[in-house]
Amino acid sequence: MKFESRRAGENLYIYLDGELDEHTVADVRREADRLIDEHAGASRAIFNLAGVRFMDSTGIGFLIGRYNRIKKYGMGMYLENPNAGADKVLLLSGVYSLMPKI
Secondary structure (H helix, E strand, O other): OEEEEEEEOOEEEEEEEEEEOOOOHHHHHHHHHHHHHHOOOOOEEEEEEEEEEEEOHHHHHHHHHHHHHHHHOOOEEEEEOOOHHHHHHHHHHOHHHOOOEO
């Protein structure tokens, strides 16, 4: 899993590329949490999922965990550009009710 980020004004962008599953999520979780803490003054965090080729329930748990952390800072969380497979998993799981797709 590759992980990149950038800050643009009030937005923190987090780009994920690869598989978001039990084998990759631990490293991504640590890096995402570090970035969220560093950019706590942002208005919203946008997770770009265009590069996520596979996501299972561990990936859903990762996103919900980051949502809870972001919420503590009063930030909003949004999901951007999921591929068709990830989009289906996110839609069926109800994740979009917490973190809208933009």
